[in-house]
Amino acid sequence: MANFVVYDDRVKTLFGSAPSLELLHENQDYPFAHEAGVFIERNNTLFITSNQYNDHAAGGRKIQINRVTLSSDGSSKTKCEEINPAIITMANGGVNYLDGIVFCAQGTHSAPGGLVFMEAEPPYQTRMMVNSFHGREFNSVNDVVGHSDGSLWFTDPIYGYEQGIRPKPKLPNQVYRYDPIRGSIRAMADGFGRPNGICFSPDEKTVYITDTDWIHGDGSTDLTRASTIYAFDVVPYSGEPFLTNRRLFAMADTGIPDGIKCDVRGNVYSGCGDGVNIWSAGGVLLGKILVQGGAANFCFGRNGEIFILNENRLWRAKLADDTKGALLCI
Numbered sequence: 001m002a003n004f005v006v007y008d009d010r011v012k013t014l015f016g017s018a019p020s021l022e023l024l025h026e027n028q029d030y031p032f033a034h035e036a037g038v039f040i041e042r043n044n045t046l047f048i049t050s051n052q053y054n055d056h057a058a059g060g061r062k063i064q065i066n067r068v069t070l071s072s073d074g075s076s077k078t079k080c081e082e083i084n085p086a087i088i089t090m091a092n093g094g095v096n097y098l099d100g101i102v103f104c105a106q107g108t109h110s111a112p113g114g115l116v117f118m119e120a121e122p123p124y125q126t127r128m129m130v131n132s133f134h135g136r137e138f139n140s141v142n143d144v145v146g147h148s149d150g151s152l153w154f155t156d157p158i159y160g161y162e163q164g165i166r167p168k169p170k171l172p173n174q175v176y177r178y179d180p181i182r183g184s185i186r187a188m189a190d191g192f193g194r195p196n197g198i199c200f201s202p203d204e205k206t207v208y209i210t211d212t213d214w215i216h217g218d219g220s221t222d223l224t225r226a227s228t229i230y231a232f233d234v235v236p237y238s239g240e241p242f243l244t245n246r247r248l249f250a251m252a253d254t255g256i257p258d259g260i261k262c263d264v265r266g267n268v269y270s271g272c273g274d275g276v277n278i279w280s281a282g283g284v285l286l287g288k289i290l291v292q293g294g295a296a297n298f299c300f301g302r303n304g305e306i307f308i309l310n311e312n313r314l315w316r317a318k319l320a321d322d323t324k325g326a327l328l329c330i
Contacts, residue, residue: 001019002290003019003021003275003289003290003291003317004019004021004287004288004289004290005287005288005289005290006286006287007285007286007287007288008280008284008285008286008287010280010286011278011286011287013320014263014265014267014278014286014287014319014320014323015287015319015320015323016304016319016320016321016323017320019289019317019318019319019320020317020318021289021291021315021316021317021318022076022315022316022318023076023313023314023315024068024070024076024078024307024314024315024316025068025078025080025313025314026312026313026314027080027312028312030050030051030053030064030312031050031051031053031311031312032048032050032064032066032080032312032314033048033050033066033309033310033311033312033313033314034048034049034050034051034296034297034309034311035048035049035051035091035092035093035094035143035259035296035297035309036048036049036065036091036092036093036094036101036103036297036299036309037094037259037297037298037299037307037309038094038095038096038101038299039096039299039300039301039307039328040096040101040120041302041328041330043069043120043121044069044070044072045067045068045069045070045120046067046068046070046299046301046307047065047066047067047068047094047101047120048065048066048068048309048314049063049064049065049066049091049092049093049094049103050062050063050064050065050066051063051296051311052090052163052165061090061163061164061165063090063091063092063106064082064084065082065083065084065085065088065091065103066080066081066082066083067080067081067083068080068081068314069081070301076316078314080314083124085118085124085125085126086126087105087111087116087126087127087128088103088105088116088118088126089105089106089107089108089111089113090105090106090107090108090113090140090160090165091103091104091105091106092104092105092106092140092141092142092143093141093142093143093144093154093197093259093297094144095144095145095146095152095327096146096327096328097117097146097152098117099119099120100117100118100119100120101117101118101120102115102116102117102118102129102144102146102152103115103116103118103144104141104142104143104144104154105131105141106140106141106142106159106160106165106166107131107137107138107140107141107160107165107166108165108166109165109166109167112131112132112137112138113131113137113138113139113140113141113160113166114128114129114130114131114132114138114141115128115129115130115131115141115144115152115154115178116128116129117129129152129178129180130178130185133171133176133185133187134185136170136171137167137170137171138156138171139156139157139158139159139160139161139166139169139170139171139173140156140157140158140159140160140161140163140165140166141154141155141156142154142155142156142157142159142195142196142197143155143196143197143198143259144198145198145199145200145327146327147200147204148204150179150180150181151177151178151179151180152177152178152180153175153176153177153178153188153198153200153207154175154176154178154198155174155175155195155196155197155198155209156171156173156174156175156176156195157173157192157194157195157196157212158173158194158217159194159216159217160217161217162216162217162218163217163218172190173190173192173193173194173195174187174188174189174190174192174195175187175188175189175190175192175195175198175209175243176188177241186240188241188242188243189209189232189243189246191246192209192211192213192226193211193212193213193225193226194211194212194213194215194216194226195209195210195211196209196210196211196212196256196257196258197209197210197257197258197259197260197270197271197297198210198260199260199261199262199268199326199327200234200262200326201262201266201281201326202262202263202264202265202266202326203266204234205233205234206231206232206233206234207231207232207234207243208229208230208231208232208249208260208262208268209229209230209232209260210228210229210230210256210257210258210260210270211226211227211228211229211230212226212227212256212257212258213225213226213227214226214227214255214256215255215256227251227252227255227256227257228248228249228250228251228252228257229248229249229250229251229252229257229260229268229270229279230246230247230248230249231246231247231249231283232244232245232246232247233245249268249279249283250268250270250279250283250285252270252272252273252277254272254273254274254294255272255273255274255294256272256273257270257271257272257277258270258271258272258295258296258297259271259295259296259297259298259309261298261299261300261325261326261327262325262326262327263300263323263324263325263326264324264325264326264329265281266280266281266326267279267280267281267286268280268281269298269306271294271295271296271297271298271308271309272288272294272295273294274288274290274291274294275288275289275290275291275294275295275308276288276289276291276295276298276306276308276317289306289308289317291308291310291315292310293310293311293313294310295308295309295310296309296311297309299325299327300324300325300327300328300330301316301330302330303321303322303324303330304318304319304320304321304322304323304324305317305318305319306319
């Protein structure tokens with residue numbers, strides 16, 4: 001239980017009577033487990049993206065997508081396979097979409113970023129969904145979430161420029177909504193230092209967006225900058241969704257709140273500098289799953305599973321069986 005910290009007794013229901021944390025895979029050659037975290041139930045696989053690292057063979061910075069096949073018997077045995085689908089340049093966040101995955105492509109100096117759909121089976125065919133805001137290239141698309149109406153909402157901070165992989169920004173640090181049916185793109189929220197993670201509440205009446213301005217792309221940090229989760233109401237006007245009533249939902253006490261997800265009860269989970277932090281829907285810190293080195297992102301699996309991305313290590317936390325992610329509800 002040392003890895004499971006209780007701040008509020010309500011988290012005990014989420015943890016269950018015997019929560020556990022096990023190491024599934026480790027790779028000290030490069031930080032293979034950084035972002036995305038997309039669980040495909042039908043074949044018990046997990047798709048993850050690495051952090052940036054120097055690829056001497058390619059002569060520059062690289063981000064690698066990995067497919068992790070999990071054991072069918074529930075053991076910690078895994079198979080980790082590097083895949084290289086086309087046009088997903090410098091992949092970051094991802095989300096389940098239709099029968100496949102939508103990845104955030106941050107782009108490069110020569111190729112624009114955007115949202116790319118990828119089939120979840122070999123040969124991993126891809127297609128670009130959107131790569132600009134009416135002709136102006138995105139900065140470096142970071143994270144994405146799907147809505148039940150088929151739209152995709154995503155964040156676009158300027159981290160890519162600060163890290164030297166993207167040209168000078170042409171857009172503010174903003175959040176967008178893309179409608180694949182109509183092909184329309186809208187700016188939904190601004191005023192962030194560095195918008196990062198994004199997710200909806202189970203009823204989709206609230207959207208949570210993390211601001212990770214505490215750390216900039218050059219690695220510099222400032223304790224007076226935002227390390228914050230904001231909540232917005234999703235309200236229809238003239239038949240279209242708008243974000244209103246922006247409010248500070250929670251602040252991470254260690255590092256930044258990066259990836260963010262809700263469970264079916266409406267509790268909010270975020271990958272922070274000390275692991276996965278859990279808040280109630282009212283913004284009260286309930287508990288933490290401590291992982292040394294922190295967690296940029298994570299995702300829910302089946303029946304209380306949470307896969308935690310810890311750079312060179314992939315962990316699986318096992319909570320109560322009825323602690324389920326709001327995205328898949330499994």
